[in-house]
Amino acid sequence: MDISGYTQFIRSEKMSAVYAEEIIFNLLEAVIDKAAYPLMLNKLDGDAALLYAELEDDEAAVARDVARQAQAFYDVFYERARLLSSERTDCDCNACQRILDLRLKAFLHCGEVVFKKIRQFEEMAGEDVIIVHRLIKNSIPSNEYILMTESFYQLAGNLLDMNMETCHEAYEDIGAITVNVFHPKKRNEIKPDQPIYAQFF
Numbered sequence: 575m576d577i578s579g580y581t582q583f584i585r586s587e588k589m590s591a592v593y594a595e596e597i598i599f600n601l602l603e604a605v606i607d608k609a610a611y612p613l614m615l616n617k618l619d620g621d622a623a624l625l626y627a628e629l630e631d632d633e634a635a636v637a638r639d640v641a642r643q644a645q646a647f648y649d650v651f652y653e654r655a656r657l658l659s660s661e662r663t664d665c666d667c668n669a670c671q672r673i674l675d676l677r678l679k680a681f682l683h684c685g686e687v688v689f690k691k692i693r694q695f696e697e698m699a700g701e702d703v704i705i706v707h708r709l710i711k712n713s714i715p716s717n718e719y720i721l722m723t724e725s726f727y728q729l730a731g732n733l734l735d736m737n738m739e740t741c742h743e744a745y746e747d748i749g750a751i752t753v754n755v756f757h758p759k760k761r762n763e764i765k766p767d768q769p770i771y772a773q774f775f
């Protein structure tokens with residue numbers, strides 16, 4: 575999971591930078607609190623969180639569970655963003671004013687990892703972990719989506735209520751990689767017989 579939306583201007587202001595960090599942490603915390611077994615947190619890294627699940631006998635079931643959880647993360651993320659934004663209306667710094675501009679991206683990949691124990695930390699290593707990190711930088715012109723690599727998509731399949739687009743990314747070290755990117759549907763694409771959740775303040 576990776577949060578985007580805050581750009582360099584925040585780093586140029588001292589107070590904004592402090593609040594930005596607080597806000598990002600708070601939003602990640604909301605998402606992580608929502609994560610349930612088999613999904614587990616490995617580490618937080620700035621505005622990103624690395625989670626993993628072990629594929630058990632029914633690999634497809636685990637992958638679908640993870641995909642459903644990723645979709646649910648968006649609800650808690652925006653719910654927390656609205657709460658934070660309403661709590662911070664009095665502060666006119668950029669970080670507090672721009673909370674509702676923040677967006678969440680999820681990157682789902684299936685592969686092999688090696689756990690390297692360093693003191694009490696379990697560091698995830700291996701080529702597949704590198705792939706996930708590389709994918710965060712991509713050519714997709716959107717800041718809100720769920721991205722699945724081919725290996726994950728084979729297991730999990732499509733996501734409900736989202737539009738899929740297949741993209742090709744290329745990296746110097748890992749080469750070309752095909753990904754399926756799920757975008758949220760626009761309001762007017764949602765059929766009236768589907769429930770529409772809205773919050774009013």
Ligand SMILES: [Zn+2]
Nearest residue numbers: 593665667670
């Ligand atoms: Zn502020």
